[in-house]
Amino acid sequence: xxxxxxxxxxxxxxxxxxxxxxxxxxxxxxxxxxxxxxxxxxxxxxxxxxxxxxxxxxxxxxxxxxxxxxxxxxxxxxxxxxxxxxxxxxxxxxxxxxxxxxxxxxxxxxxxxxxxxxxxxxxxxxxxxxxxxxxxxxxxxxxxxxxxxxxxxxxxxxxxxxxxxxxxxxxxxxxxxxxxxxxxxxxxxxxxxxxxxxxxxxxxxxxxxxxxxxxxxxxxxxxxxxxxxxxxxxxxxxxxxxxxxxxxxxxxxxxxxxxxxxxxxxxxxxxxxxxxxxxxxxxxxxxxxxxxxxxxxxxxxxxxxxxxxxxxxxxxxxxxxxxxxxxxxxxxxxxxxxxxxxxxxxxxxxxxxxxxxxxxxxxxxxxxxxxxxxxxxxxxxxxxxxxxxxxxxxxxxxxxxxxxxxxxxxxxxxxxxxxxxxxxxxxxxxxxxxxxxxxxxxxxxxxxxxxxxxxxxxxxxxxxxxxxxxxxxxxxxxxxxxxxxxxxxxxxxxxxxxxxxxxxxxxxxxxxxxxxxxxxxxxxxxxxxxxxxxxxxxxxxxxxxxxxxxxxxxxxxxxxxxxxxxxxxxxxxxxxxxxxxxxxxxxxxxxxxxxxxxxxxxxxxxxxxxxxxxxxxxxxxxxxxxxxxxxxxxxxxxxxxxxxxxxxxxxxxxxxxxxxxxxxxxxxxxxxxxxxxxxxxxxxxxxxxxxxxxxxxxxxxxxxxxxxxxxxxxxxxxxxxxxxxxxxxxxxxxxxxxxxxxxxxxxxxxxxxxxxxxxxxxxxxxxxxxxxxxxxxxxxxxxxxxxxxxxxxxxxxxxxxxxxxxxxxxxxxxxxxxxxxxxxxxxxxxxxxxxxxxxxxxxxxxxxxxxxxxxxxxxxxxxxxxxxxxxxxxxxxxxxxxxxxxx
Amino acid sequence: xxxxxxxxxxxxxxxxxxxxxxxxxxxxxxxxxxxxxxxxxxxxxxxxxxxxxxxxxxxxxxxxxxxxxxxxxxxxxxxxxxxxxxxxxxxxxxxxxxxxxxxxxxxxx
Numbered sequence: 001x002x003x004x005x006x007x008x009x010x011x012x013x014x015x016x017x018x019x020x021x022x023x024x025x026x027x028x029x030x031x032x033x034x035x036x037x038x039x040x041x042x043x044x045x046x047x048x049x050x051x052x053x054x055x056x057x058x059x060x061x062x063x064x065x066x067x068x069x070x071x072x073x074x075x076x077x078x079x080x081x082x083x084x085x086x087x088x089x090x091x092x093x094x095x096x097x098x099x100x101x102x103x104x105x106x107x108x109x110x111x112x113x114x115x116x117x118x119x120x121x122x123x124x125x126x127x128x129x130x131x132x133x134x135x136x137x138x139x140x141x142x143x144x145x146x147x148x149x150x151x152x153x154x155x156x157x158x159x160x161x162x163x164x165x166x167x168x169x170x171x172x173x174x175x176x177x178x179x180x181x182x183x184x185x186x187x188x189x190x191x192x193x194x195x196x197x198x199x200x201x202x203x204x205x206x207x208x209x210x211x212x213x214x215x216x217x218x219x220x221x222x223x224x225x226x227x228x229x230x231x232x233x234x235x236x237x238x239x240x241x242x243x244x245x246x247x248x249x250x251x252x253x254x255x256x257x258x259x260x261x262x263x264x265x266x267x268x269x270x271x272x273x274x275x276x277x278x279x280x281x282x283x284x285x286x287x288x289x290x291x292x293x294x295x296x297x298x299x300x301x302x303x304x305x306x307x308x309x310x311x312x313x314x315x316x317x318x319x320x321x322x323x324x325x326x327x328x329x330x331x332x333x334x335x336x337x338x339x340x341x342x343x344x345x346x347x348x349x350x351x352x353x354x355x356x357x358x359x360x361x362x363x364x365x366x367x368x369x370x371x372x373x374x375x376x377x378x379x380x381x382x383x384x385x386x387x388x389x390x391x392x393x394x395x396x397x398x399x400x401x402x403x404x405x406x407x408x409x410x411x412x413x414x415x416x417x418x419x420x421x422x423x424x425x426x427x428x429x430x431x432x433x434x435x436x437x438x439x440x441x442x443x444x445x446x447x448x449x450x451x452x453x454x455x456x457x458x459x460x461x462x463x464x465x466x467x468x469x470x471x472x473x474x475x476x477x478x479x480x481x482x483x484x485x486x487x488x489x490x491x492x493x494x495x496x497x498x499x500x501x502x503x504x505x506x507x508x509x510x511x512x513x514x515x516x517x518x519x520x521x522x523x524x525x526x527x528x529x530x531x532x533x534x535x536x537x538x539x540x541x542x543x544x545x546x547x548x549x550x551x552x553x554x555x556x557x558x559x560x561x562x563x564x565x566x567x568x569x570x571x572x573x574x575x576x577x578x579x580x581x582x583x584x585x586x587x588x589x590x591x592x593x594x595x596x597x598x599x600x601x602x603x604x605x606x607x608x609x610x611x612x613x614x615x616x617x618x619x620x621x622x623x624x625x626x627x628x629x630x631x632x633x634x635x636x637x638x639x640x641x642x643x644x645x646x647x648x649x650x651x652x653x654x655x656x657x658x659x660x661x662x663x664x665x666x667x668x669x670x671x672x673x674x675x676x677x678x679x680x681x682x683x684x685x686x687x688x689x690x691x692x693x694x695x696x697x698x699x700x701x702x703x704x705x706x707x708x709x710x711x712x713x714x715x716x717x718x719x720x721x722x723x724x725x726x727x728x729x730x731x732x733x734x735x736x737x738x739x740x741x742x743x744x745x746x747x748x749x750x751x752x753x754x755x756x757x758x759x760x761x762x763x764x765x766x767x768x769x770x771x772x773x774x775x776x777x778x779x780x781x782x783x784x785x786x787x788x789x790x791x792x793x794x795x796x797x798x799x800x801x802x803x804x805x806x807x808x809x810x811x812x813x814x815x816x817x818x819x820x821x822x823x824x825x826x827x828x829x830x831x832x833x834x835x836x837x838x839x840x841x842x843x844x845x846x847x848x849x850x851x852x853x854x855x856x857x858x859x860x861x862x863x864x865x866x867x868x869x870x871x872x873x874x875x876x877x878x879x880x881x882x883x884x885x886x887x
Numbered sequence: 888x889x890x891x892x893x894x895x896x897x898x899x900x901x902x903x904x905x906x907x908x909x910x911x912x913x914x915x916x917x918x919x920x921x922x923x924x925x926x927x928x929x930x931x932x933x934x935x936x937x938x939x940x941x942x943x944x945x946x947x948x949x950x951x952x953x954x955x956x957x958x959x960x961x962x963x964x965x966x967x968x969x970x971x972x973x974x975x976x977x978x979x980x981x982x983x984x985x986x987x988x989x990x991x992x993x994x995x996x
Contacts, residue, residue, distance in 0.1 A: 019953075023914060023963045024937065026956070030915040031933070033958075054934035062938035066945060 020063055028053060058401075074404075078411035085412060092384060093416070096377045099778070100420025100471060101427070102771060103373030106366045108421075108456075108464040109428035113436070114363070115463075116454040118346045118355040122269060123453070125204035126306075131316055132343040133160070133170075133303040135324065140333035144298040146290070147176065150339065150349050151299035154280065154292060157196070159323060160303065166319045167305035169202035171195065172280065174300050175270050179286060180559060180741050182250035184237055187739050192251070192276040193268060194283050200228070200262075202306050203269075209234075210245035210260030217279040221293050224279055227256040231264040233275040251278070253560040253739070254285040269304065271345045289557035289710075296330075304343050316340055361837075365526070365765065368519045369772050370467075374475040375516045376779040381413060381476060382509055383786040385483035392483055406480045413476025414469065421468030429456050439760060482508055506787075513783050514823030520776035521827025521860055522834060527769035528852035529835055530762045536693075542751070543687030544593060545628035549747040550725050551592040552577075552714040552733065554740055566710035569736060574714065576732040582720025583728070587626050588704050588712040590618035593689040594750040603678075603700075604671040605659050611673070614655075614698045615690055618708050623701075624650075624684055626717050634666045634682035637703040641681075645705030650682040652699045659698070670700070678702075692754040715747070722746050773860070777867040784816040785871030795875050796883025805876040812875045816868035824857055824864075899939050901982065902929075904948065904967065904975040911966035913956060914940055940965055948974050 031049035040048055050056065065074075086093040121127035134150035137143065145151070152160070157172040164170060173195040181188045200212035207228060217224040227249060229238070238244045238258075248255050256278060268274030280301070284291045292300050307316060317340050324336040339349050346355050385392070395405055432454050456464075556566045570588070578586045591597040599618075602611035621637040624630075632653050641648055649670065656665035669677045690699065704712055718725035726744050733742040788795070795808055803811075831853075906912060906920040917940070918933045943949045948971035956962040967975065 019963065022961060024934075026913065026960055026962050027915045027918070027933065027937075029960070030956075052933050054932040056934065059934035059937055063941050066938055066941040 016067060017064075020060065024053075024056065024060065074407070075411065078408050079415065081408065082412035082415045086415060089384070092380060093419075095778070095782075096380050096416045097420040097423065099373040099376045099775060100417050100468075100475075101424035102775065103370035103424070104417075104421040104464065104468055104471060105424025105428040106768070106771065107363075107370055107467055108425045108460065109432055109435070110362055110366045111463050112429070112432060112454050112456050112460040114355070114359045115457065115459050117271060118344055118352070118359070119459055120344060120453065120457065122203075122343050122345070123265060128342065129307045129309075130203070130343040131305055131307060131313065131340055132347045133305060133320065134339040134347075134349050136337045136339060136349065138335045138337065140331070142297070144295070146292065146298060146300040147174070148348055148350050149299065152301045152303055153296055153298050154294070154301060155296050156327060157301050157303060159327060160320060161196075163323050163326075164305070164319055166307060166311045166316045168308050169198050170303060170305040171199045171202040172301040172303050173199060173269065173277075174280070174283070175268075175274075175302055176272070177286060178555070178558065179251045179276075180253075180739070181233075181237065181275075182253075182739050183248075187741050188237070189741050190233065190251075190275040191272060192278065193274045194280045194286060195277045196280050196301075199277060202304070203266075204306075205263060205266050207260035208263045209242070210258070212260055213277075213279055218281045221281050221283075222285055224281055225254060225256045225285060226259045226279065227251065228260045228262055228277045229258055230262050230267060230273065230275050232267070232273070234261045249276075251276070252286050252288070252558050254282075256282075269302075269343070269345075287558060288560050302348065313340065313342075362764070365523060365768050368523050369768055369775070370471065372516050372519050372772050372775045372779070374471055375512045375519075376775055376782070377413070377416065378475040378479055379509055379512050379779055379783055381409075381479040382482065382512075383782070385409070385479050386790075389483070396484065402484045405484050409480035409483060410473065410476045413480070414472035417468050417472030417475070421464060421471065425456075425464045425468075478508065509783050509786075510819035513780055514819040514826070516776045516779045517820050517823030517860070517864065518827035518830065520772045521824050521857065522831045523765075523772040524769045524856045524860060525828070525831040525852050526834055527762075527765035528856045529849055530765045532849050532852055533762070540688070540693060542594065542689070542692060543629075543685070544689060545626075546593075546746075546748045546751070548717055548719065548722070549626065550716045550718060550722060550729060551595070551745060551747050551750075552716065552729050553592065553595070553743040554713070554733070556710045556740075559737075559740055561710055563707070563710055567706060570709045570712060572736055573733055576735070577714065577716055577729055580718075580725060580728040580732070582718045582725060583716055584719055585622060585626050585717040587622045587715045588620045589623055589715055590704070590708065590711055590713070592713050592715060592747065592750070593627065593687075594692055594747075594754065596750075596753060598690060602673060606669040606671065606677075612698060614700055616700050616702060617689070618702045618704045618712070620704045623715070626715060627687075627689070629684050629687055629689075632683045632685050633664070634680070636682055636684075637701075642703040642705050645707055646703065647676060647678045648681045648703060649678045650684050650701040651680055653683055653686045655698045655700065656680075656683045692751065773863060776860075777863050780816070780820060780864050781867035781871055784812065784868040785874065787815065788812060788871055788875045791875075792878055792883045795878050796880040799878065799880045799883070808876050808878075809872055812872040813865075813868055816872065817864065820861070820864040820868075824860060828853065828857055899935065900943060901975070901978040903936065903939055903943060904971055904978065907949065907965055907967050907971070908975060911952070911954075911964040913962040913964050915962075917965070943971070947971075 028046075028049050031052060032045045035045040035048050053059070122130055124130065133152075135152065136150060143149075151174075152172065154172070157170075161167075161170045161172075173193045175193055177192045177194055179190050179192050181190050195213070197213035197215050197218035200207065206212070208231065210228075212228060213226070217226055229244070229249075234240060234244060237249065238247070241247070244258050244261065247258050249258060250256070262277075268277075278286060280293070283293055292298050305316070307313075317338065320338050320340065324338050328334055328336050341347070346352060392405060396402065436454050556569065561569065574586050574588075577583060591599060599616050601614055601616060603614050604611045619637075621639060621642060624636045631650075633656075634650075636650065637646075637648065640646070651659075651665060659665070660668055665680050665683050668680045670680070671677050684701070690697065714729070716725060716729060726746070729744045730742060733740060795811075798808060798811070835849075902921055903917055906917045906924075912920065914936055918936055921929055940949065940951075944951050944965070947968060949965045950968050952964050952966070953961060954964045
């Protein structure tokens with residue numbers, strides 16, 4: 001009823017206004033007549049009626065407000081008014097809009113990246129029904145993990161699949177399966193997945209060609225060598241052959257028949273696209289060194305379920321929790337906590353916490369940039385509001401309510417923020433594709449291609465919209481409240497030639513400048529620390545020799561090599577490589593230094609009961625000499641020890657110190673899980689062979705015996721050119737097995753992979769720091785030049801009274817730089833806290849790096865000085881005659 | 888701030904409803920009625936009446952109609968709707984209980 005009347009009112013504005021005028025006029029006439037009857041004469045009768053009635057204007061407005069959609073009507077009026085005000089002052093508008101555009105654009109851009117990586121639902125039909133299931137164990141846990149610790153074993157999957165009441169289907173897949181594909185010119189390294197046979201059905205994905213899996217494919221282990229190709233593999237490997245179904249492809253030396261090709265848009269359930277899918281029943285064929293299907297306690301499968309219609313996440317958690325509890329009964333002392341949520345890319349707990357922690361840091365940084373932008377615009381608005389003081393004062397004094405004027409001013413600031421937000425977001429969306437491509441092309445060597453859909457969706461638009469509105473209110477509210485809280489009489493009189501430092505808005509303005517400088521300081525120091533971290537990472541001495549060493553990495557077990565065949569292959573390859581010109585040493589190691597592969601195991605120190613976690617490597621005797629790692633105590637392994645797989649080991653210096661402080665480590669023993677005892681025969685100097693920038697972990701070396709041959713890599717030292725040695729090694733291995741992929745590169749190239757994350761971070765923080773500096777210096781300079789223009793008269797008086805240019809300059813600069821210095825100090829203190837967090841992320845960086853903490857503040861002070869000096873010079877050039885006449 | 892005889896918002900609404908209980912009146916009539924029936928104790932700032940009238944109309948408690956006044960002028964007449972009548976009864980009952988209770992409190996001691 002009331003809405004209908006209001007709608008009508010909106011359409012019949014004129015008529016309604018007339019009615020209201022008539023109604024009020026009628027009242028006044030009646031009262032006037034009554035007053036006459038009472039004997040009040042002439043004009044006085046009318047005036048008395050008006051007095052009795054109260055403030056006509058305000059009442060008229062109150063009645064209208066009752067009728068119209070207050071928000072709509074007045075908003076529209078405010079918008080038009082604000083639009084005119086902005087158009088009248090294009091310089092101000094442009095600067096404000098640009099500042100907001102920068103701030104919001106950066107934020108929106110970063111958010112859409114995070115959204116693309118971690119918040120978007122999977123690109124499958126009705127993705128909101130799909131949930132991911134992960135597990136975390138507590139208490140007494142003994143478990144074999146293949147991949148991430150939250151994965152499930154096949155029997156566990158079957159248990160959840162048959163006993164749940166909440167899913168219309170539950171699928172399992174083993175992500176990140178490395179496979180060598182044969183069939184083309186060269187063997188090709190692919191990443192695929194083993195999937196349960198309901199995989200495509202549960203996801204609702206129909207293959208573009210052929211068929212998906214059927215239950216029959218998963219019935220018996222090893223019985224169904226079939227594969228579904230990704231669209232991309234179909235194009236690259238089979239030239240988009242429409243008759244591909246029925247043809248075969250060799251994966252890890254096993255023949256598979258192509259039964260289908262996935263739709264072009266479907267690239268798997270991880271950010272790293274999958275090239276093919278094979279049934280889980282073919283696990284052993286694809287990974288000959290292991291047989292997971294029957295292992296109860298080996299995690300290797302990720303689970304995703306499609307919820308039945310009407311089932312809530314809570315019900316899923318409760319239902320699966322019961323099953324988890326039943327499984328736990330087989331493992332006394334262990335409790336399983338399931339982690340269940342809507343499935344996204346990067347949804348497993350480890351990935352999630354990584355994305356979350358990185359996201360928080362980055363969003364905080366770009367949030368600070370936005371804060372600086374807000375402070376800028378707030379300052380501009382404050383300056384403008386004081387030049388509009390008269391207008392506002394008049395509106396207030398004729399009965400305009402303060403709230404109405406605040407709303408008017410807020411509308412203007414929202415207008416600015418929406419203009420800026422739209423501009424910034426559009427530029428961000430437009431440029432993001434390019435940036436994403438740039439980042440992707442700079443990922444570490446060998447990192448699989450990342451698929452990254454950063455195009456904006458509802459989340460991003462909502463975020464950008466909310467941020468824009470919030471921004472408009474943040475930078476608009478303080479100036480609006482400030483502008484309407486003024487002393488009416490002085491404002492109307494137009495006394496704006498105040499004294500430096502005494503003006504009302506001055507304090508707020510200085511606070512805003514101080515805030516900008518503080519935030520800018522935090523960002524710049526953080527950026528400085530990051531850059532220093534990068535510099536240190538690039539110049540860090542890993543503590544061992546890399547020059548002239550080539551590594552050759554290959555995976556024999558997955559290619560079906562038996563232990564015996566592997567031994568023969570290694571022996572032959574080493575002989576051929578050793579014969580290459582220039583090669584003077586060939587050694588073997590389970591993992592090559594700094595290759596981002598880490599081996600870990602639990603060992604018990606003699607005399608202790610609890611096992612400790614160690615990292616280890618398995619190496620041949622010459623390894624230490626080749627890499628220039630001298631023995632501090634004892635000796636390296638001997639040939640005899642490697643050949644006989646003797647129970648000996650070499651520990652690092654810091655390990656010896658930690659385990660046996662003040663004692664000689666030689667002869668001490670460590671006990672393996674199978675109670676086998678190993679004796680320390682040597683202590684090697686510390687190096688950063690596993691993690692660049694870290695030496696503190698417990699680390700030991702085992703001798704590479706005959707039983708290790710299938711898993712060893714080669715390290716080759718050459719006196720000649722790296723290129724010749726690299727090619728020589730490639731040819732030698734190709735001659736032995738043309739189908740084996742051997743990754744040959746310089747050991748030094750491993751360093752690059754360690755530097756790339758910090759290079760990306762440093763680039764990002766450098767850009768953000770530059771933005772922050774730009775915004776803050778605009779802010780400082782704007783405030784100083786505004787201050788000068790407001791005080792021209794005072795400066796004129798001072799000059800007339802005998803002050804010279806230096807006095808004036810000193811006066812202006814002192815006032816300009818005080819908030820800068822206060823803000824700077826606050827920023828340094830805040831950053832000291834922030835850097836504690838950063839130093840955990842970046843290797844080799846002290847959280848109190850003096851160069852960043854002294855250099856950056858000096859730099860910022862210099863920029864602030866320059867930013868205030870330029871407008872301050874105007875003050876010096878003031879002609880006192882002009883200044884005194886200046887209103 | 889509060890002067891003697893000032894009215895609280897809700898009370899004004901109630902008085903307006905009461906003024907119209909005996910039939911339609913224009914705004915001036917409502918003001919006059921409140922003056923007279925309160926023996927000039929309640930000073931309603933007369934203008935304040937109009938936003939209240941319009942608000943009540945929008946709430947559906949009052950109906951409005953343009954008519955001719957006793958001295959032949961176009962005037963907007965307000966009357967109670969069924970909802971308005973019901974609201975008046977509720978308000979009156981509430982007021983009766985409140986004022987009674989307050990009176991009792993003030994008399995003790």
